[in-house]
Amino acid sequence: MVENTPLDERKSAILRALVSYYVTTGEPVGSKTLVDRFKLGISPATARHEMGLLEEGGFIYQPHTSAGRIPTDVGYRHFVDSYTMGARLSAGDALRIRRFFVEPRWEFEDALRQTASLLSALTDHAAVVFAPAVDRSLVRDLELVGLIAGRAMVLVVTDMGRVQNHVVLVDESLDQPELDRAASALKPLVMGVELEASARVIVQAIPTLPLDLRDVAAKVAAGLAEGTSQHEAERVFLEGTSTMVDGGKFHDLETVKQVVGALEHRRVVLEMLAESLGEGNVSVRIGAENHQQEMQACSVITAPYGTEDRAIGSLGVVGPTRMDYRRIIAAVCEVAGNLGRMLTGKR
């Protein structure tokens, strides 16, 4: 409520203890409980005094007079900022992650979906994994396949085993040999080019192409452009929504519905993960810090994955603000690191 006072060490310790305890029980925490369970070296009265100050500072609040205290979003924020660095995974979790990633996984999409499952199981919250459609993997193949009734499919394969396809309308008279001819002409143009740039490359080369191929080329370029931009929503893998319904994570059923609904319509997930792609490191959004209206009862922990210098996607965990931040942050980081290594083969 007042200004953004930096907390002295004792207040910080009290806040840490309070958050830790509240997160496990879900009950408001009183001064007595606090000094009983944690070796704070102070009496309940002193704790009460400090807690009063913490409340003035907006770090904790009482659901009603004469109840224990509950952390506010600001309180969680301080907890995360001051006590979260260097959190280590439990041996069990670490082992589980290591086991998961030593298994070879050949399918790109499969790997991402399973990673989402892992993350959800690990944290007991909903997990998302996102691979942006627009990325810097390199084109390995381009094919044109005629379908029924003047439709043709543009197929692009990247070096990371990702397939993108897009159906375009072409002149009905084009048969497969002609499509092959077009593909042969276009393929050399885009081989080794970044997927993101491929449409542009083709457009630029159109004037140099034989007249009868220009129309097809334009269609293909359009398909590529649309394919890379539009279908991002399909690149979101979401697992563990059922954990949201779990006992008492959210008090309000309406909230649960809102959150599950928002996650389901991938737009919100997409926004969150895209934001985190920009920042270089693990990102923690607590409650109202989320820009998305629907997510303001949640905390979202995300991290990009890839190599040091280049992120190829991001992943994260969504849960109630009352979550075990240390554990989850550690898990997200560890999984992101492993996934990045697995996909890039580096390091």
Place this chain on the structure above:
Amino acid sequence: MVENTPLDERKSAILRALVSYYVTTGEPVGSKTLVDRFKLGISPATARHEMGLLEEGGFIYQPHTSAGRIPTDVGYRHFVDSYTMGARLSAGDALRIRRFFVEPRWEFEDALRQTASLLSALTDHAAVVFAPAVDRSLVRDLELVGLIAGRAMVLVVTDMGRVQNHVVLVDESLDQPELDRAASALKPLVMGVELEASARVIVQAIPTLPLDLRDVAAKVAAGLAEGTSQHEAERVFLEGTSTMVDGGKFHDLETVKQVVGALEHRRVVLEMLAESLGEGNVSVRIGAENHQQEMQACSVITAPYGTEDRAIGSLGVVGPTRMDYRRIIAAVCEVAGNLGRMLTGKR
């Protein structure tokens, strides 16, 4: 409880009224309410008498002595069997479906996902659409694309615009020209063949191939076989799970979690939809009629889609046993019909 008495007309009418009313309110229905709201031409006392008999027959039950009656699964079953034929869609719903299907949709997967969304929005329940990986669409193209580190991707396109890809391990020494050579050799074998049969065709042709291609061919066939059988789970499109959380559809939160969890792990959905593929027509599974343990608090309404003689997939709606069967059955049928027509181009 007793035997499977065929109900006389009046009992049947009472049951119909009771189900209709209960489905809208969710409250146990009493004899007075029943004769007040429906023109049954009998007095409450008579209704009570009949209701007593219906209860003996196991069609309805009381949550506690001296409360109204609620339909049992058997009651719903009778309702569906006797009162559901020829149910018509509301004009609004019919229009909405028609509007949806006149828009051209080029992407197979997209079309299915959006259909699931439509069905969910239409019924206000969770909706699933399933396209089995093994089907009878015809192969239009086969490509081999080299990826990093001895992996190659087998790409197959079918005439309905479906792309299937599977990564296989090949000899590290194989470069793209050699893969192309292999693809050229294999492609003629499978062109126009049913996807389902393609792996078998290749295996049979292996002895006729040049020695140095036989290994690759076997790998490709294995990849095709695995691709067509294993990844069915990825062909399930699920939308609208958040509607499950809606007020009072299920009384028990634990049930909601169980159901959402089961839907999320596609296995259960897959089982249900595969079952319905076998039966030729719309199928209604009410509560305990579901073979899946997790679904016994739900009703599942599914229908295959495709042409008259050949189903190419199935779709359905999952909700609480307390649902508006007439409306939902009509919606499922209509959507299935339209989707089939759109995908096959037939009427």
Place this chain on the structure above:
DNA sequence: CATTAGCACTCCCTCTCCGAGAGTGCCAAT
């Protein structure tokens, strides 16, 4: 001056009690 023990106070939670309301089953009359 910070810390602490003591204490009165506040508020929630649970339990119980009670009356109203809804619905039933049965019985006797039609």
Place this chain on the structure above:
DNA sequence: ATTGGCACTCTCGGAGAGGGAGTGCTAATG
């Protein structure tokens, strides 16, 4: 066979009471 009358049962909601947990304040203490 149907119906009106009636006593009975059960749930639901509100009121009231007691217990418990936790607070803020004050005065005493090192």
